[in-house]
Amino acid sequence: MNKTLAVAGVVIKELYRRKDFYVLFILTIMICLVMGSMNVFNDREIIRYVKEICLLLIWVSSLIIAITTTARQIPAEKEQRTLLPLLAKPLSRTQLVVGKFLGCWIVCGLALICFYTFFGFLAASREHQWHLLNYLQAAFLHWMALGVVIAFALLGSLVFAAPSSNATICFSIVAAILCIGRYLDKFALSLPEPIRSIVYSIYFAMPHVEIPFDMRKLIIHDWPIIDWRYVWLLGLYLLAYIAFFLVGACLIFRRKALN
Amino acid sequence: MNTSRTLWLLFIALFVLCFGLGAVVQPRFQQIENDNGQSDNFFILLFGDSSRLFANAAFIKADAYYHSGYYPTIFDNNQAFKTPHMAEDTGAVASHNSGEETAFMGKPRNWIDAFARHFIPNRHTHLNEGGPTDDLSTSSEVREILPWLDLATEMNPQDIRTYLVISFWLRTSLNQASEAEHVLRGGLRSNPGNPQLLFELGRIYFDNYHDTAQARKIWEAGVLSWENEKPGVPWSDRLKYNNATFDDRFVFEQLEVHLAQLEGSLGNTEAAIVHLQRAKLASPKPDDIQKMIDELKYKRL
Numbered sequence: 001m002n003k004t005l006a007v008a009g010v011v012i013k014e015l016y017r018r019k020d021f022y023v024l025f026i027l028t029i030m031i032c033l034v035m036g037s038m039n040v041f042n043d044r045e046i047i048r049y050v051k052e053i054c055l056l057l058i059w060v061s062s063l064i065i066a067i068t069t070t071a072r073q074i075p076a077e078k079e080q081r082t083l084l085p086l087l088a089k090p091l092s093r094t095q096l097v098v099g100k101f102l103g104c105w106i107v108c109g110l111a112l113i114c115f116y117t118f119f120g121f122l123a124a125s126r127e128h129q130w131h132l133l134n135y136l137q138a139a140f141l142h143w144m145a146l147g148v149v150i151a152f153a154l155l156g157s158l159v160f161a162a163p164s165s166n167a168t169i170c171f172s173i174v175a176a177i178l179c180i181g182r183y184l185d186k187f188a189l190s191l192p193e194p195i196r197s198i199v200y201s202i203y204f205a206m207p208h209v210e211i212p213f214d215m216r217k218l219i220i221h222d223w224p225i226i227d228w229r230y231v232w233l234l235g236l237y238l239l240a241y242i243a244f245f246l247v248g249a250c251l252i253f254r255r256k257a258l259n
Numbered sequence: 260m261n262t263s264r265t266l267w268l269l270f271i272a273l274f275v276l277c278f279g280l281g282a283v284v285q286p287r288f289q290q291i292e293n294d295n296g297q298s299d300n301f302f303i304l305l306f307g308d309s310s311r312l313f314a315n316a317a318f319i320k321a322d323a324y325y326h327s328g329y330y331p332t333i334f335d336n337n338q339a340f341k342t343p344h345m346a347e348d349t350g351a352v353a354s355h356n357s358g359e360e361t362a363f364m365g366k367p368r369n370w371i372d373a374f375a376r377h378f379i380p381n382r383h384t385h386l387n388e389g390g391p392t393d394d395l396s397t398s399s400e401v402r403e404i405l406p407w408l409d410l411a412t413e414m415n416p417q418d419i420r421t422y423l424v425i426s427f428w429l430r431t432s433l434n435q436a437s438e439a440e441h442v443l444r445g446g447l448r449s450n451p452g453n454p455q456l457l458f459e460l461g462r463i464y465f466d467n468y469h470d471t472a473q474a475r476k477i478w479e480a481g482v483l484s485w486e487n488e489k490p491g492v493p494w495s496d497r498l499k500y501n502n503a504t505f506d507d508r509f510v511f512e513q514l515e516v517h518l519a520q521l522e523g524s525l526g527n528t529e530a531a532i533v534h535l536q537r538a539k540l541a542s543p544k545p546d547d548i549q550k551m552i553d554e555l556k557y558k559r560l
Contacts, residue, residue: 040406040409041409041425041435043405046405049324049406049407182372182375183332183334185372186334187334203371204371211374211375211378214375214378214379218378220328221324221327221328221380221390221391222327222392223327223328223380223391224391226378227377230374234378
């Protein structure tokens with residue numbers, strides 16, 4: 001476990017030196033402040049449109065950080081020729097993959113803390129109240145969804161040749177799930193066989209990361225807090241997919257030739 | 260040396276030619292733009308006619324906010340949402356809704372769908388009725404629909420219903436009559452003499468400012484504008500009872516009924532009866548109007 005955490009620590013140190021997060025965070029703040037400063041019929045309490053824009057930017061930024069960061073982890077080690085010296089140490093390939101995953105996941109968690117803190121202050125500036133538990137639920141499920149994306153991108157980085165192609169494929173798949181994932185079964189019913197069965201199977205097999213994404217509406221429109229049982233259940237569901245993709249990545253990496 | 264001087268002279272001559280051409284062409288270009296009715300509206304310049312599509316999307320978005328996010332997508336049954344409820348509740352537009360508005364999602368299709376419904380808005384509410392909290396004291400939350408409606412008017416200044424919806428909610432739930440007036444005057448600049456906008460503006464003067472003289476002037480201008488709106492189309496066709504003539508009938512009836520109320524409140528019974536008789540021609544319930552006429556005649560006696 002210590003070795004895994006050490007690898008994760010290196011990933012975290014490497015990532016806080018990069019400018020990706022700072023650029024995206026400042027951009028989010030700037031856009032939200034500009035949108036929030038708009039005068040709509042001299043009413044200073046209108047906030048939900050700003051909350052919607054802010055949450056969308058948080059999701060986009062976090063996905064960019066998660067996918068671009070993860071996609072380059074193992075290919076960069078190969079390119080810089082540090083992978084073999086790393087594995088020459090008493091560190092298994094599984095520990096390396098899990099360490100890389102953990103590092104990226106923690107980095108995304110830290111980024112989400114910053115983003116959601118800003119979001120909380122932005123919302124409170126107009127609403128004059130804190131919906132802390134709602135934000136906590138949203139941030140937790142967002143982090144779990146990012147875990148699935150990171151594990152998937154890590155698996156992709158071992159399958160696809162270049163980080164760019166891996167990142168593009170990951171972005172496309174995640175965007176498709178977020179946009180039509182919830183309705184894929186309905187869409188399947190309008191298709192002829194055998195495509196219908198294939199699409200229908202994909203609906204049940206794919207990780208439904210759109211569920212935490214759609215939860216934004218509850219936050220934007222100040223719906224009451226979700227029953228914690230469902231939150232934990234969704235957390236477990238997403239955790240299962242994280243484990244699935246990580247095991248897949250470990251299995252591929254164990255058999256992969258490194259030279 | 261000579262070549263260099265020639266080049267410089269040529270450069271200056273070309274610059275003068277370009278500047279001169281620009282000065283000649285620009286006013287003509289401006290004239291063509293004005294003749295084509297092109298405005299300096301940023302969205303219209305950017306998107307052209309497609310800005311109407313975006314305006315409609317913004318209008319629908321406002322209705323989604325009115326329902327606190329509980330809204331059908333293109334994959335859901337939207338029969339109960341054909342006419343946005345925020346516009347329907349103003350009473351200013353014809354409703355084309357059918358079916359059950361509380362159950363557009365239907366029964367859960369599978370366990371994933373059933374589970375996912377815990378994480379999305381899953382109850383039909385309206386912001387003016389308290390939204391998800393059902394707290395009627397928070398009915399002013401309806402203000403949240405305004406940014407999208409504002410965007411819709413920017414993108415399609417010719418869409419009358421957007422001005423009507425903004426004005427209705429500003430003057431009723433938000434008690435901002437002066438802002439509502441400002442919006443309607445903006446609408447009238449883009450749609451000069453529109454009877455629906457004039458009717459709504461008159462209501463602000465009558466209900467909020469209690470300025471009956473100004474309200475009468477505006478409503479009478481509205482009736483005049485209504486009469487001149489479609490030259491060549493006989494009144495009987497415009498007031499025929501069907502869905503296509505809803506806007507025509509509705510605005511005419513409302514103008515005449517409100518003018519009758521105004522005259523009645525000032526004690527001008529004769530004028531009130533005349534307006535009600537005109538309103539009867541457009542009303543889907545002429546018997547109710549006749550009762551009002553009878554009551555006025557009885558009072559006069």
